[in-house]
Amino acid sequence: MKTDRIHNFNAGPAALPLPVLEAIQESFLNFAGSGMSITEISHRSKWFEAVINDAVARVKRILKLDSRHHVLFVQGGASLQFCMLPMNLLKAGDTADYVNTGTWSTKAIKEATLQGKSINVAASSEDRNFSYIPREIAFNTDAVYAHITSNNTIKGTQWAQFPSTGGVPIAADMSSDIFSRPLEMDKFGLIYAGAQKNIGPAGVCLVIIRDDLLARTPVNIPTMLRYSTYAEKNSMYNTPPCFAIYTVQLVLKWLEETVGGLDKMAELNRKKAGLLYDCMDASGFYRGTAEKESRSLMNVTFRLPSEDLEKDFVAEAAQNGMGGLKGHRSVGGCRASIYNPTPLTAVEALVDFMKTFERRHG
């Protein structure tokens, strides 16, 4: 069963830790002695209460959150957050800063603008095809929040350090690098992350919101679109996506107990990405598309000398048990997504294959 699994470099939904998948499979017909599947138990039952409370506790512990932070599970993915964030936090007369670093930031800006909110694009890397993270940004200190996309899956860039905003809380889309490294939580007022890259399956979005921003939530917007609804009801105003939250709980348990927390995770992620970037940099064959200082440790994007070679590369990799290496359909090229769950052995196998491929075709 295990041996016919591939090395999964998908950009999302993406690889999950094998022990997590095995635990789900093992108890799938009878969860925690309930006599029911995790998909059949009531969200008001003691069994699910234990799941969601443990998931919340692990998020707080892993990120060293304090009592100001609320941990929410919301449906609709990061794409719904693009609209919920300005809807909840910006009243008439309020303004927010957005840094545009690619496709996802652009969508976040679009959804704020669509609602007629006053926002300011404080910086953009569109001038060089989003191949870098802007530096020296003049943030507006009157902004309610400063929005960034911490990691850009399509262009393969990542904020190595988070910007100084003059005290304005950062609101970050961390869908593709949440829990990949320790965070200075003092900088952040709100973090959101679709689960399907670093922490679980598609179908749930983690939101962390600080008291002062939560207090801005208006009462006259739809109940399901208000952060306060989720904060007041432990994310169970209505039936939550139980299976997805359960999987997140198991991934966080794996992160704490098997990996050993965020410092260990960050070290492993640096090592994995380092192997790939070193391979590219030592070669005249593979060419990284992101500027060096802005390279992502999660999504390694690269080109080969020709599109034909790129097609061959992806096809031969698949024949060798490596999937998901095709670049995003909007940019082409190749991409290896190596989120938290991707094991070092998978990256080592890919590097070996890249070297062999280069020898044969270079």
Add this chain to the structure above:
Amino acid sequence: MKTDRIHNFNAGPAALPLPVLEAIQESFLNFAGSGMSITEISHRSKWFEAVINDAVARVKRILKLDSRHHVLFVQGGASLQFCMLPMNLLKAGDTADYVNTGTWSTKAIKEATLQGKSINVAASSEDRNFSYIPREIAFNTDAVYAHITSNNTIKGTQWAQFPSTGGVPIAADMSSDIFSRPLEMDKFGLIYAGAQKNIGPAGVCLVIIRDDLLARTPVNIPTMLRYSTYAEKNSMYNTPPCFAIYTVQLVLKWLEETVGGLDKMAELNRKKAGLLYDCMDASGFYRGTAEKESRSLMNVTFRLPSEDLEKDFVAEAAQNGMGGLKGHRSVGGCRASIYNPTPLTAVEALVDFMKTFERRHG
């Protein structure tokens, strides 16, 4: 493994067909030869495309939909639909009718009102504690839609026939009885159903919308809240809740191929509910709470002579391998939810237990 499973009478999330759970478990580490779990495959992959396309095709075939109907999968449950429905369909000057038959209808009305939409409560059964479905309703023929809740999980009532609305399309919350019986689709303009009762796990909501109502969707509301976004992108504008949609696909396959379609399903549902209502009616001990003509075939609500006996009933049932029989926390009493997946044998076991309990305590 199977023998330690209980008879599950939960109101939702609820029982799923055992063969569906077994199929998920069996392939959980390697879906369809992909070498990945269903939770790890890309939603843009051939594997997931096949899943969602098959799920859509089955919905259309089972309900005999035509080319006017669009089948969408949306996150956020029926509770998000309470807001999306009026947001999408009611412009300034438009009005809609709502029939209030309990908790869920009340919430649907609240979310429309919250948005400042013009709605008219055409009928309500609040006068007798929502124990019946209103008849002889004067619908407004100028309404854009007439909203009903086809089955009321908390009060145990259900529309046996759907009302004549003078041509106004019905918009129905069918979360708790979708696919339980054939539908005259000509009456409906929009149907929505949270999956976690009759068709799958929590985390996805099925929406069926007709062309003429879809055309009303405005372009200036948030992208993720527009029905047209889902219709144009086969529910994959962003990453959909893949695992939940996959489970829905398997439940629909079971409904078509194992049960044999909606006529067979309806017959079985009448038989299951009949056993329970006959047991109650033959007893002076159990007392149904819904008026006879309005009884639900999905949620059988009843009281015992005292609250102490109700507590004993639920506890002893649990000792006998039957779970989920406690009434909703807002109304108390007992409730047996017997959605499509609940097998006849589970209902027979419950009836036997009810008779034994009555003999000992009656």
